[in-house]
Amino acid sequence: MKHISVINSIEVPEGFEEEAIKVRDIYIKYFKTKPGFVSSTFYRTINNYNKFNFVNIVVWESYESFLAVVNSGFENQEGLNEDNTKMLGKGFPHPIKVSPGQFKIIRND
Numbered sequence: 001m002k003h004i005s006v007i008n009s010i011e012v013p014e015g016f017e018e019e020a021i022k023v024r025d026i027y028i029k030y031f032k033t034k035p036g037f038v039s040s041t042f043y044r045t046i047n048n049y050n051k052f053n054f055v056n057i058v059v060w061e062s063y064e065s066f067l068a069v070v071n072s073g074f075e076n077q078e079g080l081n082e083d084n085t086k087m088l089g090k091g092f093p094h095p096i097k098v099s100p101g102q103f104k105i106i107r108n109d
Contacts, residue, residue: 002062002104002105003038003059003060003061003062003104003105004059004060004062004063004066004102004103004104005057005058005059005060005102005103005104005105006057006058006059006060006066006100006101006102006103007055007056007057007100007101007102007103008055008056008057008058008098008099008100008101009052009054009055009098009099009100009101010024010052010053010054010055010056010092010096010097010098010099011051011052011053011096011097011098011099012053012054012096013095013096016093016095016096017053017054019093019096020054020092020096021042021054023092023093023096024042024054024056028040028058031058031069034065034068034069035061035065035068036060036061036062036064036065036066036068036069037058037060037061037065037069038059038060038061039058039059040056040057040058040059041056041057042054042055042056042057043055043056043057052099063102063104066102
């Protein structure tokens with residue numbers, strides 16, 4: 001099985017750091033209950049000049065397992081999944097901005 005990584009670069013204005021951490025933790029608790037979830041690693045910048053001061057990497061067993069959890073949230077304006085959970089990215093409050101992407105490993109040195 002080929003794992004995929006969902007890499008979310010998160011731009012968090014000063015004063016919203018704790019809110020971003022709280023929302024991320026809610027998502028990971030939710031993802032842990034879903035088939036195909038492998039792991040999550042959360043990063044915080046050590047530099048003040050980075051545009052993205054948080055990065056969250058969520059690993060799924062496959063692209064299909066990822067889609068099964070978040071796919072319906074892509075299809076509507078509110079970002080709601082079938083169980084009314086907002087998909088990651090659309091669930092963060094303004095002014096926090098998330099730039100999500102799905103990636104596969106092409107080299108592992």
